[in-house]
Amino acid sequence: MIKAVLSGDMPRSSVLALVLGLILVCLALAPFLFPGVRTVDTAARICVFIVLVASYDLLLGYGGIVSFAHTMFFGIGAYGVALALTHMGRGFDAILVGAAAGALLAAVLAFVIGLFSLRVRAIFFAMITLAVASAVAVLVSQLSGLTGGEDGLTFKTPRALGPAFKFGDELFGVKLNGKLLSYYVVFIGSLVLFLLMLRVVNSPFGRVLQAIRENDFRAEAIGYRVVYYRVAATCLSAAVAALAGSLYAIWLRYVGPDTTLSMEIMIDILLMVVIGGMGTMYGAVIGATLLVLAQNYLQNLMGVAGSLVEGVPVLPQLLDADRWLLWLGVLFILSVYFFPTGVVGRLRRG
Amino acid sequence: MTSPILATEGLTVRFGGHVAVDAVSCAFHTGELTAIVGPNGAGKTTYFNLISGQIPASAGRVLLRGRDISGQSVSQRTRAGIGRAFQLTNLFPNLSVFENVRLVVQSKAGQGMNLWSMASRHAELTEAAEAILTRVRLIGNRDQTVSELSHGNQRKLEVALLIALDPAVYMFDEPTAGMSVDEAPVVLDLIAELKEQRDRTILLVEHKMDVIRTLADRIIVLHNGALAADGDPATVMASDVVQEAYMGRELEDV
Numbered sequence: 001m002i003k004a005v006l007s008g009d010m011p012r013s014s015v016l017a018l019v020l021g022l023i024l025v026c027l028a029l030a031p032f033l034f035p036g037v038r039t040v041d042t043a044a045r046i047c048v049f050i051v052l053v054a055s056y057d058l059l060l061g062y063g064g065i066v067s068f069a070h071t072m073f074f075g076i077g078a079y080g081v082a083l084a085l086t087h088m089g090r091g092f093d094a095i096l097v098g099a100a101a102g103a104l105l106a107a108v109l110a111f112v113i114g115l116f117s118l119r120v121r122a123i124f125f126a127m128i129t130l131a132v133a134s135a136v137a138v139l140v141s142q143l144s145g146l147t148g149g150e151d152g153l154t155f156k157t158p159r160a161l162g163p164a165f166k167f168g169d170e171l172f173g174v175k176l177n178g179k180l181l182s183y184y185v186v187f188i189g190s191l192v193l194f195l196l197m198l199r200v201v202n203s204p205f206g207r208v209l210q211a212i213r214e215n216d217f218r219a220e221a222i223g224y225r226v227v228y229y230r231v232a233a234t235c236l237s238a239a240v241a242a243l244a245g246s247l248y249a250i251w252l253r254y255v256g257p258d259t260t261l262s263m264e265i266m267i268d269i270l271l272m273v274v275i276g277g278m279g280t281m282y283g284a285v286i287g288a289t290l291l292v293l294a295q296n297y298l299q300n301l302m303g304v305a306g307s308l309v310e311g312v313p314v315l316p317q318l319l320d321a322d323r324w325l326l327w328l329g330v331l332f333i334l335s336v337y338f339f340p341t342g343v344v345g346r347l348r349r350g
Numbered sequence: 351m352t353s354p355i356l357a358t359e360g361l362t363v364r365f366g367g368h369v370a371v372d373a374v375s376c377a378f379h380t381g382e383l384t385a386i387v388g389p390n391g392a393g394k395t396t397y398f399n400l401i402s403g404q405i406p407a408s409a410g411r412v413l414l415r416g417r418d419i420s421g422q423s424v425s426q427r428t429r430a431g432i433g434r435a436f437q438l439t440n441l442f443p444n445l446s447v448f449e450n451v452r453l454v455v456q457s458k459a460g461q462g463m464n465l466w467s468m469a470s471r472h473a474e475l476t477e478a479a480e481a482i483l484t485r486v487r488l489i490g491n492r493d494q495t496v497s498e499l500s501h502g503n504q505r506k507l508e509v510a511l512l513i514a515l516d517p518a519v520y521m522f523d524e525p526t527a528g529m530s531v532d533e534a535p536v537v538l539d540l541i542a543e544l545k546e547q548r549d550r551t552i553l554l555v556e557h558k559m560d561v562i563r564t565l566a567d568r569i570i571v572l573h574n575g576a577l578a579a580d581g582d583p584a585t586v587m588a589s590d591v592v593q594e595a596y597m598g599r600e601l602e603d604v
């Protein structure tokens with residue numbers, strides 16, 4: 001049963017299985033285990049980033065294709081839902097239309113970019129995605145009439161997903177309101193998308209992608225049309241990234257360039273996939289969880305640590321909460337140095 | 351005689367000013383094993399590259415079953431029936447031995463674009479891949495990662511991938527190069543077996559005289575990219591041009 005759900009791709013390490021199980025339980029019960037606006041918000045962000053990073057892993061870790069346009073696809077999905085909810089009213093139909101349109105547009109755009117550049121060389125694709133993503137980011141900030149420009153768009157989601165909607169009293173001290181439902185839309189949506197991707201990477205198609213990453217020359221010589229597979233992977237990955245963006249928009253009830261389109265997020269995605277372990281899918285779970293937690297709590301942790309060593313020379317300055325980015329960088333370098341195959345690769349080796 | 355399955359007409363490629371393959375016209379028939387010989391740099395591998403499509407020809411055509419395939423990509427030609435094992439081992443280094451062969455079997459079954467089923471649940475692909483591994487005596491290394499394999503076993507796997515593909519035209523480029531004396535016979539026996547089937551066309555680039563003597567139905571000689579001799583083994587080996595220029599030096603009995 002579990003094997004079927006995971007498409008036969010078992011964690012293959014008891015520690016990894018334990019960690020993954022723990023993350024799953026924490027995310028599934030986040031509103032009950034960690035009540036609080038900020039913590040549930042963190043949990044939702046982890047869910048969305050797991051899907052986003054996993055879709056990037058499909059491209060980079062399985063297909064060996066480097067793309068810098070992943071946040072663009074993420075943004076297309078988010079803006080799709082935002083625009084649909086703004087113009088069609090706050091219904092579930094608007095969410096469906098927006099998400100479907102976003103995913104479709106992302107896939108079409110990926111198809112065009114892929115067909116033009118993947119024929120040539122994989123590195124050319126990376127450069128094109130960088131150019132297109134920058135152009136789209138500029139476009140979004142310029143078309144402020146439609147997109148809200150730098151300010152972004154604030155919109156209303158269906159009433160049933162808002163805090164004002166109550167469907168019961170309390171359960172274990174947690175208010176049964178629309179915000180709770182909204183979290184579970186994000187959680188279940190993310191879980192389903194993740195399991196679907198796990199399915200894809202373990203399908204015959206996923207195996208071909210791995211073969212292409214390993215040796216595209218030989219993949220072609222045993223009969224696989226490499227360009228087709230690369231383009232298909234790009235489209236699929238773009239569509240899933242867009243759906244992750246849609247989930248994020250539903251949760252935030254806001255979209256803006258900073259939350260979906262920025263290069264900073266693109267760098268986050270890269271860090272998450274590398275730290276977690278490329279080409280494993282489970283690496284996305286570990287990487288996204290670790291990094292989102294670090295981003296949210298490292299600052300606090302350092303504030304505490306800084307006050308503990310008050311009076312000692314130099315240390316308080318180093319541990320100043322404003323230096324958290326520096327420490328994140330240090331953590332990243334250490335993790336890549338000690339776990340070149342990512343956390344998952346390290347755990348699987350035992 | 352029946353019409354040839356594979357033919358090259360005036361096949362030529364130039365690298366800058368250097369003509370690596372020079373107007374080679376040659377036809378190959380089903381059931382025939384042709385040995386291709388010539389000194390280092392004669393253009394044997396390049397001739398293969400032109401036939402299987404890794405390099406576009408500067409001039410001339412490649413015909414498969416009478417159809418011009420010069421414009422086709424490598425994968426198209428592979429699916430049309432031209433298979434290739436490489437002189438320099440060319441595998442999927444971080445995948446298992448089994449997965450390497452399974453990928454070929456899967457390609458042949460046309461399952462590559464299947465996104466939904468589980469690859470590991472395709473029992474027919476698994477069985478076919480294991481059968482190939484048994485044939486090339488690599489079943490004991492089934493789950494080993496290719497990069498950990500000995501050189502000899504990597505060469506065997508190189509051949510295994512071609513056998514798994516089972517094309518109409520087999521092209522072997524020095525399949526036993528660098529193999530030990532006890533490893534080489536496994537590969538040579540497989541080639542002999544293929545030849546006995548009499549329904550495949552085999553092109554074999556080989557330096558070892560005794561191998562050619564036992565296997566070849568015909569020998570063609572390339573020299574500076576051009577076809578220097580073509581005929582049955584006894585005649586070609588006895589010909590002056592071959593005796594003097596190449597055989598004496600190149601094909602010294604090993």
Ligand SMILES: Nc1ncnc2c1ncn2[C@@H]1O[C@H](COP(=O)(O)OP(=O)(O)OP(=O)(O)O)[C@@H](O)[C@H]1O
Binds near residue numbers: 370388393394397
């Ligand atoms: N891509 C290329 N670009 C430039 N020159 C090339 C290229 N490929 C082959 N050559 C040249 O073409 C000539 C023929 O090379 P080829 O590899 O076909 O020889 P070969 O007969 O297979 O030799 P060997 O017995 O050493 O394998 C050589 O002089 C080689 O340097």
Ligand SMILES: [Mg+2]
Binds near residue numbers: 394395396437523
């Ligand atoms: Mg050669």
